[in-house]
Amino acid sequence: MLKLSLLTGGLLAASSLVATSVHAAEVSGEMLAQTCSGCHGTFGKIKNSAFMPLAGMNANTFVNTMKEFASGARPSTLMSSLAKGFTDDELKRMADYFAAQKL
Ligand code: HEC
Known part of the structure; x- marks a missing residue:
């Protein structure tokens, strides 16, 4: 059991390292x-x-819509909880990505 918890601890430490470096890279x-x-x-x-x-x-429409979902100005069961999970910066990055996709 001790070995197992050491292992889990190690994995947790490793995954938080990964999370940190991903964040640093944006x-x-x-x-x-x-x-x-x-x-x-x-x-x-x-x-x-x-x-x-x-x-x-x-x-712009994308960012505004996401903010409306997050604030509840535009009610949606699915999207309102999802939209709350992003920072302004992340919304902007997603907006640029989607805007660049050709339908
Ligand atoms: C579980 C399913 C689901 C997921 C996952 C999901 N959406 Fe949605 N989304 C919906 C539904 C359903 C609508 C329909 C609008 C409503 O509920 O008001 C919608 C609507 C939208 C709209 C409005 C589109 C328009 O033309 O007005 C945007 C913008 C949007 N989603 C962005 C996102 C983004 C960004 C993500 C990922 C972070 C995401 N959605 C993930 C289900 C989902």
Whole structure:
């Protein structure tokens, strides 16, 4: 058991190291956008009216929409909790990424 907890401790330490270095290198808009692909499609490309595509969305519209979701100005069960998880900077990076995708 002692060995196991040492091992887990080591893994935890290693994974927090990785997390720190990823953060230092700045998480790209593309990486952030991976979180959305389950519903909005890979690269934000999906042809489905319920899950609208994010590809090609105007960057300002994107940021404003995400802030409306986060503040509750635009009610959504799914998007409001998701939208709260990003900093302004991360929203901007995702916005630029999606805006650059061609539908
Ligand atoms: C669990 C499914 C799901 C995930 C994951 C998800 N979304 Fe959504 N998203 C939705 C649904 C459903 C809508 C429809 C609008 C509503 O609920 O008001 C939506 C709407 C949106 C809209 C508004 C689009 C428009 O044309 O008005 C934006 C912007 C958006 N999502 C961004 C994101 C981003 C960015 C991520 C990843 C961080 C993400 N979504 C992840 C389900 C999801």
